[in-house]
Each structure stands twice: as C-alpha cells, then as structure tokens.
Amino acid sequence: MQTEKIIDYIVNWLKDYATNAKVNGFVVGISGGIDSAVTSTLCAKTGLDVLCIEMPIHQAESHVSRAQEHIQQLKTRFDNVRDIRADLTPVFEEFKTEISLEGTQATVDMALANTRARLRMTTLYYYAGLQKLLVAGTGNKVEDFGVGFYTKYGDGGVDLSPIADLLKSEVYKLGDVLKVPDSIMKAAPSDGLFGDARSDEDQIGASYPELEWAMKMADLGHTSSDFEGRKKEVFEIYKRFNSSNKHKMVPIPICEIPKNLK
Template identity: 35%
Template sequence: MQNYIDYLVDWLEQQRREYAAEGYVLGISGGIDSALAAHLLVRTSAPVQGLILPSPTTSAQDIADARAVAQSAGCPVMELSISALYEGFMQSMAALFNQEAERQNVIAGNVQARLRMTALYAYAQSHRAIVVGTDNAAEWLTGYFTKFGDGGVDVAPLLGLRKEQVYQLAKLLGVPAQIMEKAPSAGLWQGQTDETEMGVSYAEIDAFLRGERVSAEAQRQIDFWHNRSHHKRRLAPAPLSLSAFEQRAKANNEIKAE
C-alpha cells in the first residue's frame, strides 16, 4: 500500500510536468474520495488548492467534514458557495428545462456538478494548475459521475482503486474517522446516498471488480448502470473526415470496377 501511495504521488507529478502546470486544484466535498485525493496531493512537491463549493443541497455537516479533510491533510482551502450562481442559472434558463422529465433532482444535481467544474477550471487556468478528479474504479464502471461535471478533470488518480481500496489508503494516510464512517453521497439532494440511488452496494461492485460472483440482483444493477453510461467513458465520437470518406469511396469504386 505504501509503495502504491508513492507511485501515485510520482504519477501525479509526472502528469503535472507533462501539462507544464505549476500546481493542483481539487474540489473537497467532505467525502472519502476527495479526502484521499487531498492527502495524496499534499505529498507532491507542488502547490495544492482545495475548493469547497457548497450548493443549496450541501449540508452543514458536509462543509464541516470538508474543512476537517483540508485540516488533516494540511491543504489550503477556499469556501465559495455556488448557490447564487446555481439559483440564478435555474431561474434565467428555466425555459431550457422540461418540467415533466424524469429524475428532476438528478438534472438539478448535474447542473450543480457542472458549475463546480467551471469553478475548478477557472482557478486552474488562472493559476497554471491542473484539475484533479476523485472518481474511483467502482464509479467509473457504473458511470456514477456527472459527464463534464465531476467527470470533467485533467487527471484521475483514483480510477485504479476499488472503493474498498480507497478506504484502505485513506486509513493509512490518516483521513479523519468521521470521513471514513459516513455513507458515501454525491450530495445531489438532501439525504441522497450513492448506494440507495444505484440500488447496489459498493461492496458488491468491488466484488464484481475482483472477478467474483455477485447476486443476480446486484449483477442486474451493475449491468444497468454500466450499459447506460458507455458514453461517459469515451471521447465524443466523430465521423470520417471528408478526405477519408472520399478515399474510401474511391477504393470501393475501384473494387467494384474490378
């Protein structure tokens, strides 16, 4: 575990140098994933800035937990509310939204996640920093992240870790107990938890990632989330260029002529 921590720190520095960046920025939510990321980043040789970006659905406990993470990691942190920005957006852009669409709370939560992404990149561009993601292997498998929200990052150091391994590394690095013990939540709405929304536990997803058999219900839920989220794990598809299309058409015509 310690060797892997050292590897991740070196990997982060390698990525930063390839970006020709001077430091890192990440959103600190008060959850286990961002806590681990913060503790990894402060072990690099570059400046780190944490941002706490609460919205109308962010609990006071999550803000307190985010500050506890920053303090335990020794990570500088700024708290900047996106509430006014979010409420102004929802009011001024109300005509964009279909009020009869399903999962209204998810639609609203995704707007919040994308506003946070905008804030992180605003800091990154003005401070020559790279945006660090906090998604793990279980979230990547299921697509449990917002496209161009918390999924919109420059580097994703936790993608090789199952949720159980996130906890193992976090414990080793001294993440506060209050973070280790809380139920994982994206904070999309009051009382929301990851496992309740997905209908499958992280323990079951981790078992699947280990190559073990899981219950039929867990397999159905994993397949459901994975299959509906392929678009999140790839770049936007693009057609052939006009030149390539013309070359293919010419080759097909030559074959037909033969």
C-alpha cells in the first residue's frame, strides 16, 4: 500500500471537490476514534477551512479526552483548523421527554442510539450551512459497504466520503503516517452511541480484521459452508449484518408509476 501517495490523492480530491463546489472547506464531527481523526487530518492538509466539532451526549470520558487531545494536536499543527464544542446532552434529554419510550429495552436503546447520531448530523449541517462548509463523512469501507455499521441519516448523512474506499486496517496505516495521537491509534474502535465504552467488536461480535477477511471471502463468492469453526462464525456474522443493513447501502427505492397510469 502506497500510503503517502494515497494521502496526497485524497487531499487533492478533497480540495478539488470543495473548490468546484465553491465552499470554504469542511466540517468534521470528532469522536475520539481513528476514522474521524484521519478524516479531519486529511481535510486539514487541504489548507482549506476546517471546523472540528465535538458533540458529546453522555459520552464516556475516554472518548471525550481522546477527541480533545486530537483537536488540540490538530490546531497546533494546522492554522486552518478551528473547533467548537456542542454539548447535545440537554437536547437529547429534552427530546426523550417528548416521545414515547414504550417497547423492549433493546429496541428503545437502539432507537435512542440512532437518535444521538441524527442529532449530531443535524448539528454538523447547521454549521455547514452557516459557514459554507461541506460535511465530511468518516465511514470506512467495512462500515459503509460491508456490515452497514452506521446510522442512516445520522453518521451516514454526509456530503462526501474521503475514506470510504479504505478498509479499517488501511485507515490505521494512514493514521500512523498522519501522526494521529497514540491514544486513538491504540483505542478499541467504538461508535460511542450508548454512553459507555462498549466497542464495535462488542456490538458486532467480530473484530475489524475478521470482518475484512469475511468481506473479501464474500466478494470471492464463498458461502458459510466453505468454512468451519471461528471462520464460519465470523462469515455468518458478516453476512447477517450485510443482509439486514442492505437498505443503508443501496439507493432509496422509488415507486415508479407506470406511464399508462399518468
């Protein structure tokens, strides 16, 4: 992998897109994870305006501290980087007072987790509109096109996706060259949507290296019957997520009216 050349390619792609769109730069939600750290650094390297927004909602302290460390490091390295903090916890709590919380604990928890992501998306687009910026997505290839591990119209609601063609392992390689803080490089990946420190692996049941392997096997046409033991288990986990989240990864279905009915 030609990491430095890939970095240059993405930076030029970002800069060209923003210039053609006649905007001032980018806004990025900073979570304290590797994907947002790499994305924001790539945006910063364009030389265009970059607004980093931290948006805690009952966030685990480890996530908050990593996000703040990254933002401060980025501001030290790049003059074009600014940041704000939008504490969305009061907004989230007020939202909960106006809705029904009936249902199983699991369905309520998941609905509220997705609501957190959508509140953050709304915040990013508010500032994007206010300051003429593009919302830069932070999803990687495994999340966006493999298991669909993101919130529809939440962190999936973006203007452009600079790292969506990179596997998680490749994002880490970029992070190393881009000097992402060690605390982020070593942290277990987490979506931070449940107010605790549970990892992506805790939720999915497989690690990113395992999911990358399963994604490759699926692309080669393999089925679960081709594997045994843990490999079979991981492959079935991947296929289950890929199938159930397919609605996120394909265009919105449109009911096309027959011409003879118009």
